[in-house]
Amino acid sequence: MTQKCGLNAVQLALVPIVQQEPWKHASEVFLDAGLGVVSGMLETVGEDYSSLEAIARTGGIRPDETWNANLEIATHASELASRMSVDLVTFHAGFLPEEQCDERLKMLGRLEVFGDIFGKHGIELALETGQEDAPTLVAVLEELSHPMIGVNFDPANMLLYGKGDPIDAIEQLNPWVKQVHIKDANASLVQGQWGEEVAVGDGQVDWELFLKKIPSEVNLVIEREAGDQRIEDITQAVTVVRKFVSC
Numbered sequence: 001m002t003q004k005c006g007l008n009a010v011q012l013a014l015v016p017i018v019q020q021e022p023w024k025h026a027s028e029v030f031l032d033a034g035l036g037v038v039s040g041m042l043e044t045v046g047e048d049y050s051s052l053e054a055i056a057r058t059g060g061i062r063p064d065e066t067w068n069a070n071l072e073i074a075t076h077a078s079e080l081a082s083r084m085s086v087d088l089v090t091f092h093a094g095f096l097p098e099e100q101c102d103e104r105l106k107m108l109g110r111l112e113v114f115g116d117i118f119g120k121h122g123i124e125l126a127l128e129t130g131q132e133d134a135p136t137l138v139a140v141l142e143e144l145s146h147p148m149i150g151v152n153f154d155p156a157n158m159l160l161y162g163k164g165d166p167i168d169a170i171e172q173l174n175p176w177v178k179q180v181h182i183k184d185a186n187a188s189l190v191q192g193q194w195g196e197e198v199a200v201g202d203g204q205v206d207w208e209l210f211l212k213k214i215p216s217e218v219n220l221v222i223e224r225e226a227g228d229q230r231i232e233d234i235t236q237a238v239t240v241v242r243k244f245v246s247c
Contacts, residue, residue, distance in 0.1 A: 002035060005234045009036035011179075011221045014077040014089065015043045027084050038219045039126075039152075039179055040081045042091035045069040052161065052192060059131065060094020061110045062103070074117050082121035088178055089118055090126040090152035098136045108144055119148035126150050126178040130157025134169035141176050150176040154223070155205045156183035160195040166205055170213045180214055181223045182237050197226040200237035211244045220245070 002010055010030070016023040030037060045066040048054040057063070061070055081089055093111060097104040111127075118125045125148055129137065141149065151173050155166035163169075170177070184203030187195040200222070201207065214220070222237045224230050 004231055005222075006238055007222075007234075008034065009038045011039045011041055011090070011223075012037045012084075012086070013043065014040040014080055015073060018073065018076045018080055037084060037086055038221065039088040039090060040077065040084075040086045042074065042077050042089055044091065044094075045073060047092075052194060055131075056095045060092050061114065062094035062107055067110065071113070071117075074114055078118045078121050078123060081118070081123050087122065088124045088126060090128050090179060092131060093127045094131065096132045096136055096140050098132070104140075108140065111140075111144060111149065112146060115144070115146040115149045119146075124148050124150060124178055126152035128152045128157065128181070129154050129169065129173065130161045130163055133163045134158075134172040138172055138176075141173075150178040152179045152181065153177050154181035154183055155210055156181070156185035156197060156203065159185040159187040159204055160197060162187060162191070162195065167209055167213065170210065174213065174215070177215065177218055180218055180220050182220050182241055183223045183225075184237075197224075199224070199227065199233040201240045207240055208244050211241065 002008070012026070012030070017026050027037070044060050046058050046063065047060075048058040061067060077089065094107065096107055115125050127137065127149065129151060137151070141151070153170055153173060155170070158164050158166045158169050182200055183197065184200045184205045185195045185197045186203050220241060222234050224233050224237070227233050
């Protein structure tokens with residue numbers, strides 16, 4: 001599918017390779033196909049995306065009941081990424097509390113642990129945006145001040161979760177951006193409900209303005225999680241990006 005879309009590199013989900021036998025030789029398959037791996041993605045244990053309330057309860061490193069399992073997954077994923085010479089891994093940390101509280105302190109401590117696990121292999125860790133607003137994430141990053149932790153900026157997630165304007169958010173988070181997801185969405189008109197992911201160019205992201213905000217050295221990774229014509233939608237995303245960015 002990647003080659004059909006005119007692309008030669010991917011972001012690779014690491015957990016299936018760690019846990020599932022059929023995926024064990026994925027890195028060799030990508031190499032044989034001439035496909036590069038620009039980054040890895042870590043999925044935490046027990047995530048439930050059936051509703052905003054469900055993912056707030058189960059997502060990332062916040063739940064105590066999955067912390068030990070996530071610690072084990074992170075350790076194995078960091079070792080795999082190191083063997084594959086992948087120097088950036090992204091994941092959703094979970095909903096970070098806006099105010100100072102015990103829950104926030106717990107999550108910052110766990111982020112520090114994750115940063116150290118990947119950092120010892122020279123791998124940067126990027127927190128994917130959307131589950132908190134930009135000022136909250138900026139405050140967390142400043143408080144952590146971890147040299148190996150930055151941001152994977154997803155403009156669509158800001159709209160899907162109802163966490164603010166993507167342009168305003170990228171301006172605030174720009175110093176920490178390590179990678180950008182090319183994904184589009186329309187925000188929900190109902191508080192507390194998901195927005196709708198759509199093909200790039202069909203949603204509320206102002207791509208001409210947004211792409212001007214991205215540092216030239218940052219990789220742009222197309223992510224399409226919805227829809228039933230993925231190849232066509234990814235090809236459309238390539239066309240939109242190339243309209244505004246010299247490749």
